[in-house]
Amino acid sequence: MYPVKSDPHSSGEVWRALRAAAPQTVPVFAGYLVLGMGYGIFVQSLGLPVWMPMLMGTVVYGGSLEFVLASLLLSAFSPLSAFLMALMIQARHLFYGLAMLERYKGYGLRSFYMIFAMSDETFSITCSAEPPEGVDRGWFMFFITLLDQCYWVASAGLGAVVGSVLPFSTEGVDFVMTAMFVVIFLNQWEKEKQHVSALIGLLVPLVCLVLFGAGSFLLPAMACILVLLVALRRPIESIEAKHGETEVPK
Known part of the structure; x- marks a missing residue:
C-alpha cells in the first residue's frame, strides 16, 4: 500500500504550523510591544483618532514609515511627496522581496499576504527558521508573518488607548521617533x-x-x-x- 499524504490545508496541519511558528516570534513580540505602544501614544499626542494606529498597522504596516505618515497626515496635502518618501524609506523591501522570491513561491494567496506583510523582523526569521519535521513550510512562514503583524497592530492599539487616558500631558512624546532613529543608527554603526x-x-x-x-x-x-x-x-x-x-x- 502507498502511504497516504496529509493534506497541508487540514486543520491539524494548520494548527501544528501555528504552534511551531509561535515560539519563533516571541522576541518580535517583546520588541513590538514597546515600539508599538510608543507609536500608539505618539499618534495620540498628535491628536489623531484612537483607531488610527491600528488602521495604519493593518493597511500600511511599515514600522518607521508609520511614524512619518502620522506626521504627514497633519501636514499639507502632497501625495507625490508622500509617495516618494514612502518609497525611499521602504526601498530596502525591494531587496527583501527579491531574496524571498523562491521561498514564497507556490503558496497561493498566502504568498501575496506574506509579501505584503514582510517586515524587517519577519524577513530575518523566515530567512533562517526551519519548520520542524512534519510541519508545512507555507503555513509555518504564513503564521510567523501573521503573528508579527498582529503583535504590532495590537501593541499600537494598546498604546493609543493608554495615550488617550493618561492623566498627564503627552506633549513632546513625538521625540520618540527621533530617539528611535538615533538608536537604530547607533546600533548599525556598531555592527x-x-x-x-x-x-x-x-x-x-x-x-x-x-x-x-x-x-x-x-x-x-x-x-x-x-x-x-x-x-x-x-x-x-x-x-x-x-x-x-x-x-x-x-
Missing part, C-alpha cells in the same frame, strides 16, 4: 565594519539642509543618499571585505 554608508547618511542631509532649507531638504537628501549608495556599492563592499579579512579570529 558595520565600515562607516562610509553611515557618514553618507549624516553628511548628505546636512548639505541638503543648507541648500534647500528646513522645509524642503528631506526628499532631495533621501534621493541623493540612494543614488550615492548605489553608485558606491562596490567600493563599500570592498572595504567591508577588507575589514573582514583583517579581523583576528577569536
